[in-house]
Amino acid sequence: AMEQTMSEEDRKALVAFVKAVAEGETACEQARRQLCEAPDFSPHKAFRTLGGDPSRGYVGIHSVYDWLSDHQLRLPQVLQDDVAELLLPLCYTASELRYEGFLKLVLPRDDDTLSKDVLHRNVAGTSMQHPDLLKTATLSAETCYRMSYVLEEEIDLARHIQFHRKVLRQAGISPHKAFKYLSSANLVEPNPTILTQLELQHFFVSRLNELTAPQSHAFVRRVGISIPDSLTCTDLVHILKPWATMPLSPCLLTSTRPIVDGLRRYTPSCGPEPKCLSAEDDSWRPPSVKLDCITPRSISPSARGFLSESIGPPEPEVYAVLNVVRQQWQLDHHVEQMKELIPSTIPVEAIFALIDSEETGSITATDLWHFVQACHCPLQFSGIFALIREVQNSRGHDRNRRAAQLSLRELAVLLRRQGVPEHHILEDCTSDEEARGALCALRCTEACPGCGARIQRDADSTSCPNVACSFCGKAFQCFTVADVVNKRVDNSELPPYVQQSVCQVLKATADASEEMEGLRKQLVLGYTNRIVDDTFYALSEGKNFMTYIDLRRALGRWRLQPSDPELRLLWHRYAPRKKEITLATFAQQLQPTFGRV
Numbered sequence: 150a151m152e153q154t155m156s157e158e159d160r161k162a163l164v165a166f167v168k169a170v171a172e173g174e175t176a177c178e179q180a181r182r183q184l185c186e187a188p189d190f191s192p193h194k195a196f197r198t199l200g201g202d203p204s205r206g207y208v209g210i211h212s213v214y215d216w217l218s219d220h221q222l223r224l225p226q227v228l229q230d231d232v233a234e235l236l237l238p239l240c241y242t243a244s245e246l247r248y249e250g251f252l253k254l255v256l257p258r259d260d261d262t263l264s265k266d267v268l269h270r271n272v273a274g275t276s277m278q279h280p281d282l283l284k285t286a287t288l289s290a291e292t293c294y295r296m297s298y299v300l301e302e303e304i305d306l307a308r309h310i311q312f313h314r315k316v317l318r319q320a321g322i323s324p325h326k327a328f329k330y331l332s333s334a335n336l337v338e339p340n341p342t343i344l345t346q347l348e349l350q351h352f353f354v355s356r357l358n359e360l361t362a363p364q365s366h367a368f369v370r371r372v373g374i375s376i377p378d379s380l381t382c383t384d385l386v387h388i389l390k391p392w393a394t395m396p397l398s399p400c401l402l403t404s405t406r407p408i409v410d411g412l413r414r415y416t417p418s419c420g421p422e423p424k425c426l427s428a429e430d431d432s433w434r435p436p437s438v439k440l441d442c443i444t445p446r447s448i449s450p451s452a453r454g455f456l457s458e459s460i461g462p463p464e465p466e467v468y469a470v471l472n473v474v475r476q477q478w479q480l481d482h483h484v485e486q487m488k489e490l491i492p493s494t495i496p497v498e499a500i501f502a503l504i505d506s507e508e509t510g511s512i513t514a515t516d517l518w519h520f521v522q523a524c525h526c527p528l529q530f531s532g533i534f535a536l537i538r539e540v541q542n543s544r545g546h547d548r549n550r551r552a553a554q555l556s557l558r559e560l561a562v563l564l565r566r567q568g569v570p571e572h573h574i575l576e577d578c579t580s581d582e583e584a585r586g587a588l589c590a591l592r593c594t595e596a597c598p599g600c601g602a603r604i605q606r607d608a609d610s611t612s613c614p615n616v617a618c619s620f621c622g623k624a625f626q627c628f629t630v631a632d633v634v635n636k637r638v639d640n641s642e643l644p645p646y647v648q649q650s651v652c653q654v655l656k657a658t659a660d661a662s663e664e665m666e667g668l669r670k671q672l673v674l675g676y677t678n679r680i681v682d683d684t685f686y687a688l689s690e691g692k693n694f695m696t697y698i699d700l701r702r703a704l705g706r707w708r709l710q711p712s713d714p715e716l717r718l719l720w721h722r723y724a725p726r727k728k729e730i731t732l733a734t735f736a737q738q739l740q741p742t743f744g745r746v
Contacts, residue, residue, distance in 0.1 A: 319330050
């Protein structure tokens with residue numbers, strides 16, 4: 150009777166979906182076996198290879214996509230959305246594929262012996278090798294081939310599932326309707342909640358004669374994630390409507406745009422299964438903090454781990470702040486790209502001396518205006534003042550700053566990209582004398598590869614360039630002579646193209662500063678005074694600080710995914726010279742700088 154409730158066309162569509170999953174899982178399992186049979190395959194080594202930076206402890210979607218793009222085999226085109234759809238179900242939080250999720254991806258699921266052998270090989274290899282050699286160990290070309298084959302098989306299966314998922318949705322076949330049809334395999338209970346592997350094998354192989362026994366087993370192995378060797382209605386919901394009734398974990402809600410058609414709608418709660426989960430259910434909507442039983446703000450600092458009765462900030466207010474944060478990292482990334490126009494061989498002291506035409510020891514707004522006007526750059530006074538305030542706002546630790554003036558150390562931080570030695574050294578300087586000494590030491594010495602001490606030669610290296618570090622004793626080649634210390638660089642002439650490059654960086658920074666200042670004013674004028682404080686506690690989940698990991702996970706919870714360079718720029722903005730973001734540093738970047746800096 151239950152079989153008659155589904156038309157022949159619907160039955161064929163459902164069986165085609167089951168076949169596609171079974172055949173795809175069979176191919177993926179074979180690829181996983183071939184990968185684990187490679188004698189030099191080590192999951193630990195492979196995980197480090199994909200991650201790029203082992204110190205992070207996770208693999209991001211961008212890293213896997215970049216690696217797969219370099220080792221692509223047979224698929225005509227692999228998009229980042231394909232990789233995201235593959236990895237997000239295995240991610241722990243904020244698109245972080247941890248080691249446990251990686252093992253689920255590469256280890257065979259139907260051969261415990263082979264899996265244990267690989268894990269034993271992994272542990273033995275880790276303990277036997279020297280740690281330094283382990284960090285530099287790379288996979289062989291054959292192992293890379295097999296691992297890329299596993300990823301491509303998984304992506305190919307995901308594409309097939311996406312196609313059949315759309316067909317079933319257009320046919321009006323909901324997960325509950327499909328499970329009700331498959332429940333006819335159970336001859337004992339009229340409305341079973343669990344279908345075993347044997348019952349499904351009898352249904353697909355003996356009654357329908359559509360699948361083979363290995364294919365039926367492969368289907369259950371792929372779809373049945375709740376109970377081993379069994380199938381529940383929730384399992385079908387998870388594969389036909391991804392993340393529809395799963396708990397609102399950050400690892401399932403990290404995409405900034407729809408990855409597949411099935412990800413366009415979400416259910417707001419993780420309670421009992423809804424009575425009707427039809428494909429056209431318009432009640433699905435993006436998750437809302439106000440609809441959750443526990444809001445990010447419900448754990449306040451005074452609650453001491455227990456739920457308080459306070460209500461979290463309204464969702465529009467949180468998104469208003471996050472919109473400012475998102476535009477900040479985008480503008481910072483644009484400015485950092487513009488800084489690449491300035492050659493690294495040009496001394497900052499020469500640029501400072503050129504702009505400080507009156508040799509007062511500081512650059513005023515008038516000096517900047519005269520410089521950009523001489524280069525025919527359309528930069529207004531308002532942009533110049535916004536630029537100076539933005540630079541000084543990011544250097545709150547420098548108590549020697551002057552209003553509406555730029556010092557040498559501030560100009561260097563403004564023009565040099567983050568990550569270069571000049572930017573790193575001058576960021577902590579609080580006087581121009583200290584900055585000039587640091588620049589001279591950086592330019593006129595070489596770093597010892599052993600201890601990092603700055604070394605220079607007493608005489609020219611005409612016969613032997615080798616020197617020995619006086620601190621650690623390490624021998625290396627050094628070509629810098631002490632005589633160059635007295636050479637002046639602030640009187641160097643700048644070519645016209647360098648002056649134009651400096652003007653372009655100043656213009657880009659000024660435009661970004663004005664735009665960020667306007668966004669800050671909108672927050673102050675359009676919302677309550679508590680918006681910044683409440684948003685901070687919503688992101689930190691009630692703590693009074695946020696670490697780098699906390700920031701990345703908090704953005705993931707609110708479906709924001711900056712790239713790794715953008716996230717580093719955002720961290721540098723909100724936590725300069727610190728290991729955590731506090732409420733004071735958070736508010737410092739979200740409150741208007743006019744009248745404060």
